[in-house]
Structure formats: structure tokens, C-alpha cells
Amino acid sequence: MQPEFTPKLFSLIKQGISKKTISTDTIAGIIVGIVALPLSIAFAIASGVSPEKGIITAIIAGILISAFGGSRVQIGGPTGAFIVIVYGIVQKFGVDGLTIATFMAGVIIIGMGILKLGNLLKFIPYSLVVGFTSGIAIIIFSSQLNAFFGLGIEKVPADFIDKWIVYYNNFSKINWYSFLIAIGTILTILIFQKISSKIPGSIIAILISTISVVYFKLPVETIESNFGNISGSFSAPSLPNFNYETIKSLIQPAFAIAILGSIESLLSAVVSDSMIGGKHRSNVELIAQGFANIASSLFGGIPATGAIARTATNVKNGGRTPIAGIVHGLVLLAIMLLFAPYAKLIPLSCLAGILVIVAYHMSEWRQFISILKGQRMDIIILLTTFFLTVVFDLIIALEIGIILSSFMFMKRMSESVHIQNITSENKLKEQLFEQEIHDLPKEVQLFEINGPLFFGAARQFQETLTSFNNDCKVVILRMRYIPIIDATGFQSLKEIIKTFNSSGILIILSGINPELRSDFRKNGIYEIIDRKYIVSNIIMAVSRAKTYLKT
Secondary structure, eight states, rough: OOOSSHHHHHHHHHHHHHHHHHHHHHHHHHHHHHHHHHHHHHHHHHHTSOHHHHHHHHHHHHHHHHHHHSSSSSOOOOOOGGGHHHHHHHHHHHHHHHHHEEEEEEHHHHHHHHHOOOOHHHTTTHHHHHHHHHHHHHHHHHHHHHHHHOOOSOOOOHHHHHHHHHHHHHHHOOOHHHHHHHHHHHHHHHHHHOSSSSSSSHHHHHHHHHHHHHHTTTOOHHHHHHHHOOOOOOOOOOOOOOOHHHHHHHHHHHHHHHHHHHHHHHHHHHHHHHTTTOOOHHHHHHHHHHHHHHHHTTTTTOOOOEEHHHHHHHHHHHOSSTTHHHHHHHHHEEEEEEEHHHHHHBBHHHHHHHHHHHHHHHHHHHHHHHHSOOOHHHHHHHHHHHHHHHHHHHHHHHHHHHHHHHHHHHHHHHHEEEETTTTTTTTTHHHHHHGGGOOOOOOEEEEEEEOOOHHHHHHHHHHHHHHOOOOOOOEEEEEEEOOOOOOHHHHHHHHHHHOOOOOOOOHHHEOOHHHHHHHHHHGGGGSOOOOGBBOHHHHHHHHHHHHHHHO
């Protein structure tokens, strides 16, 4: 197996893991498992599915991602980023549609890993990531206000603006017990963050609020009143019936799950690398994420990815190997089997308070403000993605954001390509002094091209070379600083050569590296220009030009 496709756990086992590390990782895994419990339930409910689906996802994905992933400390499971997508899929296609979309997303992610696209995902602009994560944070916050204030609205609209209109019309129905529980949950979490990193404030808040609701019989909504009992067992793995039409209708949300999950997973891995001084394996991480999503869907779970907050909690509590992530999954399994009957008593306003904290941390408002002070292109990407995520749809936001980022990238790359007419700019001596060439015949024009000659710059290249005063017999194109030429660039180059040839002007290509020579052959350049006029340096190019002029 290639090293880049070898799971980190396998490499660490081969190197040897000390008993002390196993002990420390076990403790970290127990703590992370406890932290993950309320989050898993809250994410599932906010996504429009039953609570146990979140726990099932955390168990299966947590174990598989840690056992077969490319990070030492990654913790996998359901995350807040998926809430918007999952909720939309459930509303439109039902739970069966979500299961199929999750399965398809898993297959797509595995394909991305096999094709070694893990490294490419790192190049998605940070402004785009902040834009949609901040938008998701706003949506998560707004989706929790019904439970937070105990408004008792049976059907909250999915549309952002309609949702706030309904809240405004029903705000007089506020349940003060629910509101106080939600506020108490937030305060408890904030206080325990300062007291201890080992005691999760969310668990303390759940215990206090649940006991208070049961003991004082407070009139608030609970998991049981809305969803019934929480199942303490796994169903047999299965996949709903589907056909070509189902796949066609779900391919778009499946790709959204795959892209978002891959980005968040690799972002979490990068963050954890900086915390432990490690280096994750992007492609094997994606493959593990893909298998985790396939397995999650088969057991009735929801999409999973690397969870930044839980991964950071793992690291802060001493986790240094995938053992911690596996233990975290086993702890959740034990809790589900033993304590599921009691979880149904948790008040929904408590979970809403937990998700408000999650939304705050997801908002990345400091980074949002920082980008707004930066370059205009980054601001456009940030605000466009943010607006589309909040007002329309995360899938549309991702698609438009990636397309917009690509156009911005092409514009910047095209601007980085410089074409200089060295002869006409009187820079000949400055440019050629090192080669001890002090003059050129008057009939020779010399152009220097710097930068990648790709489709974004091809038009500028062609227009510049065909618009100068062509009162000459030879044009030398110095291409030593061209790293790559794509198909459009080659097409433009061929059109330029043909144009000059038809005007009786000879083209000489100088500074062609061996890799480009191979591409020249594949793209038919040798068919329209004599090989002796494709040379490796400027001295040979000038010599060929002088020889040609003497004939």
C-alpha cells in the first residue's frame, strides 16, 4: 500500500504505541465521547431527523474515520455545517432520500480520495469557506429560536425570511421556562469553559435542566414530547429502493454533502496538525470519510465529517493517536445502549442553547470582519457566498462561490502573465547583457513572456503579439519563464505562428524546457514550425535569426 493511502493508525501501530499514550488517549476519548453526546442529538434534531440518528452517526463515523483515516487526532461525526443541507433534503425527499444522498456522497468522497483530489481541496479560497460557514451559523441560530423561546410553532418555514416573519407573529407565545433553561444552558457552558476543559459544560447543563424539568414538572417541550422514545439499538443495515430518477434528483445535494464534508474534514485535519505538529494524509482521510458516510447511511445515520470542535477537545485533553477517536465512538455506543431511555427527557430548549453556542463559534465573525478589510475580490466572494447561503440555499451558494472563485483566480492568473516587447522598449542591453549579446538585427523583434500560458491569458497573449508594428522579418518569442501551456494556449500559439507565417515573418521559439517540448509534439506545434527554430536559449535563437536573414 502506498504511504499516502496508509491509514495513520496502521503506521502508528507499526512504529509502536506506548502504554502511556494508550492510557492518555483512552481518557481523552472518554471525555470527547461525553462532549459529543449532546451535540450529536442536537445536530440530528436540528436537521429534521430523530435524535438517535445523530448518535448512530457519531458512533459509526467516529470509529471508522479514526481507524482508517489519515489524521492522528481527527474526531468524526455529525456537524453543524450539515444541518442546512440535511434539513433541506429531508423536507424535499424525506429520510429515505437523505439516506440515498448520504450513500452517494460517500461514494463521491471515496472517488475524490482515489483521484488524489485531497490536496486540491486545500486551495478553495478562505473567503468562500468563511462566507458559507458564517451563513450556516446564522441559519442554525435562526432555526433554534422556536425551541429557545418555547414558541410551540408546529411547522417552522424552511425559508429564512419566512421563518423570521413567523417568529415575529408568534413571539407573544414565549414560554419563559424554556427561555430560562436556554439562557441557563448558555451561561453554564460559558462558565465551565473557564473552569475546566475536562468537564463539558453542555453535559452539566443537560443534567441540571433535565433534572429540573422532571422534578418540578416544568411545562416545556422535551425530546420525548416531540420525537417519542430514543431507540437504544441499531437496525440491520439496509438501503431504500432507488432508481435512475432518484439518483438524478439527488446528485446535486449528494455533491454538496461531499464537497462540504471534504472541505470541513481537511480543514479540521489542518487545524489539528498545527496543534500537535503533525501532518495528515489528505487522500486517505477522504477515503475514510467516504466509507464512514456509506456505513452511516446503511445504518440509518446522517452525513458525517471531521468535527473541528471535538477534534480540538481531543487534542487539548491529550489525544495523540486514533485510539482516542475509536474510544469516543465506543463510549457513545455504551451510552446509547445503557442510557437511551433517559435521553428522551432532555428539554429541547437546552439543546437549542447548546446549538446557539455552536452557531457562535461557527460564525467566525473575527475572520469575517478581517476579510472585509482586505482585497475587493475576497470581499465579493465572502459576501456573495454568505448572502446566498442565508437567503437562498447552501448548495447554490457553494456552486456560485466556487464558480466565482474560479473566475477570480483566472483573472488574477491572467494578470500575472507579462508580455514585453524587449526590442521596442529599449531594454535589449539590460535583458541580454548576461548572455553577452549586445545587439539584434533591425529586422528582428524580441518578446519575453512570463507566466503560465493558459486559457485565461491566451487572448491577451494573442492580441499583444498580433497588434504590434510588424515591420520585421523575424520574431523571437523568449519562453523560458513559461511553466505550463494549456490547450487554449497552444491553440493561440498555433494561430500566431500561422498569422506571422502568412505575412512572411519567421517565428523562433526560445527557452523551451524539455517538458514543454513534449507538449509541443502532442499539440502539433512541430507540424507548423521547423524544429530548428525551437531552441533552448536566446543565443541559439539570435544565431538562427541572423542565419535566416543572410539567406
